Amino acid sequence: MSSLRPARVGPADLVRLGGSxxxxxxxxxxxxxxxxxxxxxxxxxxxxxxxxxKAEVNRRLDRLGTxxxxxxxxxxxxxxxxxxxxxxxxxxxxxxxxxxxxATATLPxxxxxNDHIAVGHSSSLAVLAARPDLLSTVGGTVHTGVWFNAxxxxxxTVVLGxxxxxxxxxxxxxxxxxxxxAWFAIVGVLDPVPLAPELDSAALVGWASAGQYLAFDGHxxxxxxRAVEAQVPSVRSVLAATANPERPGEVQVSRPSDALAARYxxxxxxTGLLLGLGGxxxxxxxxxxxxxxxxxxxxxxxxxxxRRSLGATRAQIRGQFVTESLLMxxxxxxxxxxxxxxxxxxxxxxxxxxxxLPAWASLTAVAATLVIGGLAGLYPAIRASRLSPTEALTAx
Numbered sequence: 001m002s003s004l005r006p007a008r009v010g011p012a013d014l015v016r017l018g019g020s021x022x023x024x025x026x027x028x029x030x031x032x033x034x035x036x037x038x039x040x041x042x043x044x045x046x047x048x049x050x051x052x053x054k055a056e057v058n059r060r061l062d063r064l065g066t067x068x069x070x071x072x073x074x075x076x077x078x079x080x081x082x083x084x085x086x087x088x089x090x091x092x093x094x095x096x097x098x099x100x101x102x103a104t105a106t107l108p109x110x111x112x113x114n115d116h117i118a119v120g121h122s123s124s125l126a127v128l129a130a131r132p133d134l135l136s137t138v139g140g141t142v143h144t145g146v147w148f149n150a151x152x153x154x155x156x157t158v159v160l161g162x163x164x165x166x167x168x169x170x171x172x173x174x175x176x177x178x179x180x181x182a183w184f185a186i187v188g189v190l191d192p193v194p195l196a197p198e199l200d201s202a203a204l205v206g207w208a209s210a211g212q213y214l215a216f217d218g219h220x221x222x223x224x225x226r227a228v229e230a231q232v233p234s235v236r237s238v239l240a241a242t243a244n245p246e247r248p249g250e251v252q253v254s255r256p257s258d259a260l261a262a263r264y265x266x267x268x269x270x271t272g273l274l275l276g277l278g279g280x281x282x283x284x285x286x287x288x289x290x291x292x293x294x295x296x297x298x299x300x301x302x303x304x305x306x307r308r309s310l311g312a313t314r315a316q317i318r319g320q321f322v323t324e325s326l327l328m329x330x331x332x333x334x335x336x337x338x339x340x341x342x343x344x345x346x347x348x349x350x351x352x353x354x355x356x357l358p359a360w361a362s363l364t365a366v367a368a369t370l371v372i373g374g375l376a377g378l379y380p381a382i383r384a385s386r387l388s389p390t391e392a393l394t395a396x
Contacts, residue, residue, distance in 0.1 A: 015323060022327060028292055033332035035288040036373070040336025040365045041343060043279065048344030048357040056353040060194050066255070067232050068138065068195050071223040071243050074252045082250035086218040088243040089131070095242060097231035102137040103220035104199075105129040107210060109180035111158070111203040113168055117178070123167040126202040127179060129210035130159070137224045138196040145173035145188030153206025156213050158184040161200040165189045179203065180214045196224065283372065286329070290376035293325050297384045304387050314385035321384050325377020326370060333369030337362055 022029045071092070073082040085091075093101045107127040110119070132148045135141075146152070147159060158177060160170060168177070176183045184205065193199045210216035223243060227235040232255075240251035297304070304317060341357055348355035 015327070019327060022324060022331075025292075025296070028295075029328055029331070032288045032292040033328055033335065035284055036286070036329055036332025036369055037336035037339060039279070039284070040333050040369055041339035043365055044337060044340025044357065044361055045343040045347075047361040048340065048355070049347055051356045051358060051361075052344060052348040052353045055356045056351075057194070059354065067227050067229045068255070069225040069227060069232065069236055069239060070196075070254055071225065071239055072221065072252045072254075073244075074250045076247075076250055082244075082247065083219050084221070084223065084244055084251070085246075086220075089220060089223055091242050091245075092223060092225055092239065095227075095235055095238065097228040097235050098225055099228060100133065100137045100226040101223065102131045102134040103223045104131075104134060104202075104204070105207075105210070105216060105219060106221045107180070107205075107214055107216060109214055111164075111168070111184075112178040115178040123164075124201070125164045125167060126198070127214075128199070128202045128204050129207050129214075129216050130204040131207045134204075134224065135190075137226055138193055138199070140193040140196070140199065141191045143189045143191045144171070145186070147188055148204075148206045152187055154208045154212070155206070156182055156184045156209055157187045157206065159188040159190060159204045160186060161190050161202045161204070162192045163201040164203055167201075177203070179205070182213055184213075198222075286372035286376045289325055289328055289332075289373055290380065292328070293321060293377045293380035294383070296324070297321065297380045300384075301387060304384050308387070317385040318381040321381035322374060322377045325373045325381070329369045329373025329376070330366075333366050333373075336369070337365060340365075 071084070071088075073084050076082050089101055089103045092098060105128065107129055109127045111125050111127055130148065132150065132153055135147050142159075143162065145159070148157070158179060160168065165171065170177075170186060170189070173186050173188055175186050177186060178184075184203075190199065205214065207216075211218060225235065225239065236253055236255070239253045241248040244251050307317065341362075344357050345355045347353075
């Protein structure tokens with residue numbers, strides 16, 4: 001007489017068994033899957049919004065041009081701040097592929113709303129001397145008023161960056177500001193300048209008026225250079241020696257992309273923190289799934305005992321409950337993926353950004369969901385498989 005062999009349970013059978021187990025407790029399943037969904041949605045939204053914002057910055061840079069170089073004084077061998085020659089702007093302009101060049105100079109003065117404000121309460125705004133061709137070189141635009149021209153740059157006038165105007169509570173030209181011990185009239189307010197954000201929090205005065213009213217010595221602190229796109233590397237290689245032939249080693253040359261990389265490095269810290277919070281939410285969701293499966297095992301001991309008495313093996317019982325856990329997690333992961341995609345798309349649409357959600361983020365979230373679901377269901381599945389038929393059937 002041949003020995004009895006347990007019937008084989010295929011993957012399709014396990015899915016049907018797991019699905020039937022979920023359908024018997026829909027409310028509990030939905031609540032448990034919701035925890036997984038929230039964690040997945042949070043992680044995908046964080047990644048999607050971060051990537052979308054970077055795509056918007058790159059789109060703006062492409063529109064404005066990535067051929068903007070900037071030259072600044074470095075440090076001397078003694079550790080002091082170097083100085084660019086007064087003629088450095090003119091020397092840089094003679095480089096063949098250079099299409100435009102301009103400069104600003106940091107002035108040791110503060111700007112105040114009026115002459116009654118205490119010294120030091122300057123809203124952390126810089127005062128810069130600016131050449132008339134600065135705005136066209138950096139790709140800036142005027143929000144209200146006008147930019148410096150050959151006439152206004154000789155008089156005590158000032159143009160405010162977008163952030164400076166907000167801090168000083170100035171929206172329209174015509175207001176006078178107390179700057180360097182003299183009154184300067186506002187002639188314009190700028191829009192934000194993506195390629196030169198340092199101008200946003202600055203009060204800019206004309207190059208000529210800075211020398212006349214603020215004792216400016218004519219040495220630039222930052223030179224902005226536009227070059228032919230294909231020749232940017234070549235121009236960059238000779239800028240230091242051209243701007244300061246006597247001390248080229250004391251000159252720093254950078255591009256907007258360098259500043260952008262530094263900004264991304266700073267933002268990545270916050271992004272990592274938010275991803276960590278999303279991971280915690282996902283882990284909490286996994287704990288909820290595990291708790292649901294443990295309760296399910298306790299409630300279904302009679303079912304487990306009956307199946308064991310009819311010939312189901314321990315491996316088949318484990319497979320059934322692990323499959324239930326995986327299906328519950330997959331349900332939450334699918335809902336979280338849809339929710340995270342909608343959040344990313346909605347936020348990007350509201351800000352006018354391109355909506356970008358990397359495929360790797362969705363795949364990683366789904367994979368993490370399945371791993372957590374499998375681990376969460378493993379202990380209850382093992383516990384269910386260890387119940388003997390007699391113990392399970394006689395349990396109250």
